[in-house]
Amino acid sequence: MSLLERDKKHLWHPLTQHKSHPDTIVIKRAEGAVLYNEEEHALVDGIASWYTCMYGHSNPFIVHRVVEQLQKLDHVVFTGFTHEPAILLSEALISILPSNQEKIFFSDNGSTSVDVALKMAFQYHHNLGQKRNVVIAFDEGFHGDTFGAMSVSGLSVYNGSFEDFFLEVKRIPVPREDNLELVKSMLKNILQENDVAAFVYEPLVLGAAGMVMYEAEHLNELLKITQAHHVINIADEVMTGFGKTGTNFASEQVEIQADIICLSKSLTAGVAPMGLTTCSDRIYQAFYDDDMKKGFFHGHTYSANPLSCTAALAGIELLQSEQIVEARDRIHALHRSFTRQIQDHPRVKSTRTKGVIFAMELDLNLDRYGEVRDRLFHFFMEKGVFLRPLGNIIYILPPFVISDSQLRKIYSVIEEVLGIV
Numbered sequence: 148m149s150l151l152e153r154d155k156k157h158l159w160h161p162l163t164q165h166k167s168h169p170d171t172i173v174i175k176r177a178e179g180a181v182l183y184n185e186e187e188h189a190l191v192d193g194i195a196s197w198y199t200c201m202y203g204h205s206n207p208f209i210v211h212r213v214v215e216q217l218q219k220l221d222h223v224v225f226t227g228f229t230h231e232p233a234i235l236l237s238e239a240l241i242s243i244l245p246s247n248q249e250k251i252f253f254s255d256n257g258s259t260s261v262d263v264a265l266k267m268a269f270q271y272h273h274n275l276g277q278k279r280n281v282v283i284a285f286d287e288g289f290h291g292d293t294f295g296a297m298s299v300s301g302l303s304v305y306n307g308s309f310e311d312f313f314l315e316v317k318r319i320p321v322p323r324e325d326n327l328e329l330v331k332s333m334l335k336n337i338l339q340e341n342d343v344a345a346f347v348y349e350p351l352v353l354g355a356a357g358m359v360m361y362e363a364e365h366l367n368e369l370l371k372i373t374q375a376h377h378v379i380n381i382a383d384e385v386m387t388g389f390g391k392t393g394t395n396f397a398s399e400q401v402e403i404q405a406d407i408i409c410l411s412k413s414l415t416a417g418v419a420p421m422g423l424t425t426c427s428d429r430i431y432q433a434f435y436d437d438d439m440k441k442g443f444f445h446g447h448t449y450s451a452n453p454l455s456c457t458a459a460l461a462g463i464e465l466l467q468s469e470q471i472v473e474a475r476d477r478i479h480a481l482h483r484s485f486t487r488q489i490q491d492h493p494r495v496k497s498t499r500t501k502g503v504i505f506a507m508e509l510d511l512n513l514d515r516y517g518e519v520r521d522r523l524f525h526f527f528m529e530k531g532v533f534l535r536p537l538g539n540i541i542y543i544l545p546p547f548v549i550s551d552s553q554l555r556k557i558y559s560v561i562e563e564v565l566g567i568v
């Protein structure tokens with residue numbers, strides 16, 4: 148039996164309707180910016196496997212570090228024990244995070260990092276003797292698939308069977324030049340009529356919404372208002388973190404600092420799962436008490452796994468290396484020149500670029516979205532490029548280590564696709 152036939156026997160894939168889904172693709176190995184299937188057919192990984200493998204797949208520097216760590220300490224309980232990889236990682240992170248961030252709390256993935264942030268925010272107010280139970284979030288935000296994270300994500304057609312169990316969430320549109328005043332007044336109304344605990348947002352770029360980008364100054368205007376109402380501002384940097392938007396963290400470009408930041412995805416360079424929720428000392432102090440019950444009683448078995456911590460540390464080292472800093476600028480410049488090349492094409496409705504993220508909207512009629520998305524996907528795959536269009540939006544978020552020629556290959560298949568849609 149082939150691997151594919153054996154896969155079908157027992158495996159249930161994420162985000163998949165198995166009845167209508169075409170065959171999955173077996174990936175045998177990966178190196179740098181390239182994935183290889185069973186027939187050794189190369190696929191340029193144009194989205195860094197969901198923004199995780201930013202330093203390239205199986206990066207030898209990171210692999211070496213993780214193997215070394217594996218021979219020393221594989222795992223130990225993080226309640227009552229600690230270890231050097233976690234301590235080193237906390238120091239490395241605090242040195243690059245926005246200056247108000249002081250404490251690091253571990254969990255397992257992006258969704259749990261958001262659930263932890265929400266629980267921290269609710270309990271923060273509870274510990275101060277206030278009952279605040281409402282969360283504000285963007286209409287099109289995405290924060291994950293566990294219950295808390297799913298609740299604050301923009302409503303999806305797939306959420307029907309869960310909606311009765313959601314947290315109470317009030318939604319606002321993403322601010323733009325032409326709706327900023329409206330969004331501000333909506334926000335003020337919500338704050339007046341509800342006991343709002345937290346505002347959770349993807350800073351500068353809403354990933355799953357289709358790389359929707361908005362201005363730091365506009366976000367800042369909203370954060371000023373929520374901060375004045377003692378709302379906990381939670382920046383979900385699970386996608387934007389670690390150098391994708393031009394700065395190490397998107398939050399650095401915003402004047403008002405977030406109280407809590409969520410991190411995952413490229414945190415561990417794609418080597419192992421891990422989520423982090425970081426917070427300011429003000430948040431931490433509300434839990435630091437003689438009263439046991441004021442502590443934060445949340446924990447995961449694999450919290451601060453030493454291998455994940457080691458991969459993260461090696462990733463942060465690379466993030467700050469001259470080679471990667473240069474690569475980030477180079478990719479941005481190439482995105483800009485590709486934009487100039489295609490922006491006037493009749494099939495291109497709009498383009499946008501921030502840091503190493505590029506997105507373009509195709510000018511297509513609405514009822515063809517699903518069909519077009521699948522056609523685009525298969526076209527790209529046949530040409531040896533892995534991209535995952537979202538409806539009529541094609542985006543690129545390549546690993547930092549992608550070569551100019553690999554990136555040009557992605558651009559050229561996108562240009563080719565413009566001729567056939």
Ligand SMILES: *Cc1c(COP(=O)(O)O)cnc(C)c1O
Nearest residue numbers: 256257258289290291354385386
């Ligand atoms: C992917 C993502 C999540 C969820 O992370 P998982 O590790 O898939 O649970 C949360 N927030 C944002 C902004 C994301 O992009």
